[in-house]
Amino acid sequence: MLRGFSPDLILALNLLGTFVFGISGGLAAVRHQLDVFGAIVLAIVVGLAGGIIRDLLIGIPPVTFRDWGYLAAAGGAGLVTSLGHPLIGRLQRPIDTLDAVGLSVFCVTGAAAALANGLGVASAIILGAITGIGGGMVRDLLVQEIPVVLRRGLYAIPALLGATVVVLAYKSGNHSVVFPIVGALLCFSVRMAGLRYELNLPAAKDLPGSVDPRRLRKDDRRSK
Amino acid sequence: MLRGFSPDLILALNLLGTFVFGISGGLAAVRHQLDVFGAIVLAIVVGLAGGIIRDLLIGIPPVTFRDWGYLAAAGGAGLVTSLGHPLIGRLQRPIDTLDAVGLSVFCVTGAAAALANGLGVASAIILGAITGIGGGMVRDLLVQEIPVVLRRGLYAIPALLGATVVVLAYKSGNHSVVFPIVGALLCFSVRMAGLRYELNLPAAKDLPGSVDPRRLRKDDRRSK
Amino acid sequence: MLRGFSPDLILALNLLGTFVFGISGGLAAVRHQLDVFGAIVLAIVVGLAGGIIRDLLIGIPPVTFRDWGYLAAAGGAGLVTSLGHPLIGRLQRPIDTLDAVGLSVFCVTGAAAALANGLGVASAIILGAITGIGGGMVRDLLVQEIPVVLRRGLYAIPALLGATVVVLAYKSGNHSVVFPIVGALLCFSVRMAGLRYELNLPAAKDLPGSVDPRRLRKDDRRSK
Numbered sequence: 291m292l293r294g295f296s297p298d299l300i301l302a303l304n305l306l307g308t309f310v311f312g313i314s315g316g317l318a319a320v321r322h323q324l325d326v327f328g329a330i331v332l333a334i335v336v337g338l339a340g341g342i343i344r345d346l347l348i349g350i351p352p353v354t355f356r357d358w359g360y361l362a363a364a365g366g367a368g369l370v371t372s373l374g375h376p377l378i379g380r381l382q383r384p385i386d387t388l389d390a391v392g393l394s395v396f397c398v399t400g401a402a403a404a405l406a407n408g409l410g411v412a413s414a415i416i417l418g419a420i421t422g423i424g425g426g427m428v429r430d431l432l433v434q435e436i437p438v439v440l441r442r443g444l445y446a447i448p449a450l451l452g453a454t455v456v457v458l459a460y461k462s463g464n465h466s467v468v469f470p471i472v473g474a475l476l477c478f479s480v481r482m483a484g485l486r487y488e489l490n491l492p493a494a495k496d497l498p499g500s501v502d503p504r505r506l507r508k509d510d511r512r513s514k
Numbered sequence: 515m516l517r518g519f520s521p522d523l524i525l526a527l528n529l530l531g532t533f534v535f536g537i538s539g540g541l542a543a544v545r546h547q548l549d550v551f552g553a554i555v556l557a558i559v560v561g562l563a564g565g566i567i568r569d570l571l572i573g574i575p576p577v578t579f580r581d582w583g584y585l586a587a588a589g590g591a592g593l594v595t596s597l598g599h600p601l602i603g604r605l606q607r608p609i610d611t612l613d614a615v616g617l618s619v620f621c622v623t624g625a626a627a628a629l630a631n632g633l634g635v636a637s638a639i640i641l642g643a644i645t646g647i648g649g650g651m652v653r654d655l656l657v658q659e660i661p662v663v664l665r666r667g668l669y670a671i672p673a674l675l676g677a678t679v680v681v682l683a684y685k686s687g688n689h690s691v692v693f694p695i696v697g698a699l700l701c702f703s704v705r706m707a708g709l710r711y712e713l714n715l716p717a718a719k720d721l722p723g724s725v726d727p728r729r730l731r732k733d734d735r736r737s738k
Numbered sequence: 739m740l741r742g743f744s745p746d747l748i749l750a751l752n753l754l755g756t757f758v759f760g761i762s763g764g765l766a767a768v769r770h771q772l773d774v775f776g777a778i779v780l781a782i783v784v785g786l787a788g789g790i791i792r793d794l795l796i797g798i799p800p801v802t803f804r805d806w807g808y809l810a811a812a813g814g815a816g817l818v819t820s821l822g823h824p825l826i827g828r829l830q831r832p833i834d835t836l837d838a839v840g841l842s843v844f845c846v847t848g849a850a851a852a853l854a855n856g857l858g859v860a861s862a863i864i865l866g867a868i869t870g871i872g873g874g875m876v877r878d879l880l881v882q883e884i885p886v887v888l889r890r891g892l893y894a895i896p897a898l899l900g901a902t903v904v905v906l907a908y909k910s911g912n913h914s915v916v917f918p919i920v921g922a923l924l925c926f927s928v929r930m931a932g933l934r935y936e937l938n939l940p941a942a943k944d945l946p947g948s949v950d951p952r953r954l955r956k957d958d959r960r961s962k
Contacts, residue, residue, distance in 0.1 A: 319888070322884060324884075324888050326893060327888075327894060328888035331887075331894065332888060334701055334864075342795070346576075347566070347576055347579050348795065349574065350575075350578065351796065351798075352794075352797065355795050355865075356858065356862055357861075358855055358860035358861065361851050361860045361864065362860070362952060407809065410578055410580065412585050412586070413580050413582065414580035416558075416585065417579075427648065427656075431655060431656070431879060432875075432879070434658060434882060434884050435658070436546060436548075436656065436657055437656060438550050439552075439555075440543070440552035440555060440556060441882055446555065447551060459835020475537050476909055570800075571792060571803050572799065573798065573799020573801055574799075590918060613870045633804055634804065634806055635803075635804075636808070636810070636815035637803055637804050638807065640809065641803075655880070658882060659882070660770060660772075660880065660881055660882050661880060663776075663779075664767070664772050664779060664780060664880065668778065670775060671775060685802070
């Protein structure tokens with residue numbers, strides 16, 4: 291699928307995505323007063339979880355875990371974040387942008403890996419999205435928050451869109467490198483538009499028995 | 515193990531179980547004010563997680579994930595629930611009954627899959643139960659509740675009983691289709707009896723350092 | 739790697755570690771007022787999760803799950819703990835010591851399993867640590883606590899140290915049985931020193947937006 295790309299470029303993008311997701315793990319650790327070590331662990335988990343879940347669902351040994359480059363990229367992000375968080379905390383906008391880059395890269399490479407292992411259309415699309423959003427879901431679980439991706443629609447939907455472009459092109463016989471690029475750009479654009487305009491899907495708010503909103507994160511409540 | 519059954523019947527039962535578990539995921543999403551997308555995701559997770567965990571523990575690629583039928587059954591349940599929750603919320607009794615059907619089907623087919631892959635008695639029984647209860651455990655984790663199956667004994671015990679019937683019959687050389695039926699009926703009956711009479715195993719309540727009961731769900735506290 | 743050891747000794751140590759971790763799962767269940775069944779389930783999860791995660795990350799079928807000995811050791815620990823918790827609750831010091839033994843055994847055997855399956859230095863060290871700490875992380879997730887290992891540095895660091903000794907010795911060609919012993923003793927010593935002197939890594943405490951400390955467990959706050 292991605293054979294038109296330079297392997298070095300794919301690796302570089304994957305490492306960039308891993309590093310950026312590692313930062314988001316490190317920032318979650320800082321916000322929850324974890325120590326340096328906790329920040330590194332959380333960064334590795336967030337950086338690698340998407341790819342590990344992808345490989346487990348495909349049924350192959352998790353490849354990123356065997357590659358020290360990914361471990362170093364994610365762990366380094368955790369260390370940097372833990373030490374430099376007052377500065378990094380002020381860089382919310384560039385971090386959000388980099389996070390969207392990571393999401394875009396992972397949904398495309400995840401879908402490509404699923405296709406390369408023979409999965410069908412629906413499975414490959416979902417697997418692409420899972421590769422993008424899996425790290426953030428595990429991050430939120432570990433710090434005891436309901437995964438933000440379940441609460442804010444415009445995180446997973448861009449990933450699904452990007453993966454859909456890749457999968458539909460591949461299944462209709464178009465193996466051009468254009469489609470992964472289009473898929474990644476589509477994912478990136480929708481994600482950035484969602485951030486810019488704080489878009490959300492409608493939620494069922496008025497159900498009796500709804501959960502105490504204090505369980506939600508402060509910054510999420512504000513945008514609702 | 516289940517070769518005496520029509521594969522169509524097994525597939526139909528598995529899809530029914532997946533759909534019903536998907537509804538329970540969708541209802542949890544509605545209760546936590548997740549949006550439509552969150553409801554679909556949670557429904558897919560709850561509908562497929564039991565089978566995925568089963569296959570990972572056996573050591574084979576997760577088969578349900580590769581089958582768009584399961585994805586459609588679970589995701590459709592999430593969509594329906596999110597859109598129609600005021601109606602579905604009133605259908606608690608039929609949903610509980612269908613959920614017991616899903617539990618009964620999955621504990622039997624899960625145990626059969628474990629046996630077909632050469633696992634021993636204890637492992638196959640536990641794997642059958644995990645197939646039945648895994649989805650609900652993951653659902654509760656994602657919405658930040660202590661898994662209800664850990665707190666209310668008569669959810670996992672019926673699944674263990676049903677799996678035990680299947681495994682013991684198989685290991686003693688009885689490959690008749692009667693035993694999976696008996697196992698499923700036993701699981702179903704015990705589960706329904708537990709619901710009807712609100713049966714629970716004894717808990718250790720008076721330990722110093724016990725956890726604030728506000729962490730427990732309202733409807734669970736009532737039945738204690 | 740561990741071929742210099744008697745297989746019986748390794749099995750005995752692994753079963754001891756599984757039993758001890760099962761007790762910690764059972765105690766968590768009692769503290770959260772779970773019933774007898776919940777205590778057994780949590781004990782099995784805590785006792786086996788480290789090894790299962792290890793095998794999934796290596797990419798092999800989880801072996802401990804197929805062995806009824808591990809299931810019996812962990813489940814028995816949960817049963818004993820649930821029934822005898824007033825006594826066991828008073829045995830905090832011997833339990834901490836046994837838990838350190840389990841951590842030391844698992845980080846060494848986990849690293850050895852990773853090496854035997856061809857993983858590199860960084861992956862094998864981390865996998866050894868994960869084998870030791872995975873059970874406790876899953877335990878905390880299931881009872882809705884931020885994993886203690888993320889908050890208290892001197893639980894995972896001893897496991898990393900022990901695994902590092904094993905991996906570096908093996909990769910430099912030293913297959914002597916001395917190194918696993920040294921690794922386990924190093925892990926055990928650092929863990930016990932951490933417990934004795936309540937050592938912790940520095941955390942970032944003063945960040946705006948930090949999380950309500952009521953989410954932390956009482957006994958952890960005291961030691962901060």
